[in-house]
Amino acid sequence: MTRVCAKFIPKLLSDQQKNLRLEIAQDNLEMINSDENFLKKIITGDETWVYGYDPETKQQSSQWKFPSEPRPKKACQSRSNIKSMLVVFFIMRGHRFDNKQTVETNATNALKAISKTDFQECFNKWKHRYEQLVQSNGDYFEGCHPG
16 A cells, blocks of 8 residues: 555546537647647636635645555645735745735746746647647546646
8 A cells, every 4th residue: 555645636527527628629639730820829818816825735635545546636625815816827836925016026027037938838738738638538637737
């Protein structure tokens, strides 16, 4: 018997959600393969809430399992949040700030530090992720989400 950490996933998906996720990935792969400039035409962003505390870590939620058992999955728990939402492309996990202005300043500086090449490479990795998603039939897969 070994002790393992659950694989954190954003949430447990229903069959309907998996099917929709799979359909979108297949459609996007088709467009990527038929138009070499498709990824250059994408405009995107993401929203993230700035939380007032950190949830339980993977190590804190580890559990024992037999080698023949599958690795457990654990949906990320909902957390209370500060009443400010920043539009950023990443979560600055582990950083502590005293006020909203400090959060905004640090997030802006971190975004400006991302090189154009690194930013563009994120788009190029989408094709590989879509292919993995199709292979997993719309389910989450190892390496799908950091953490």
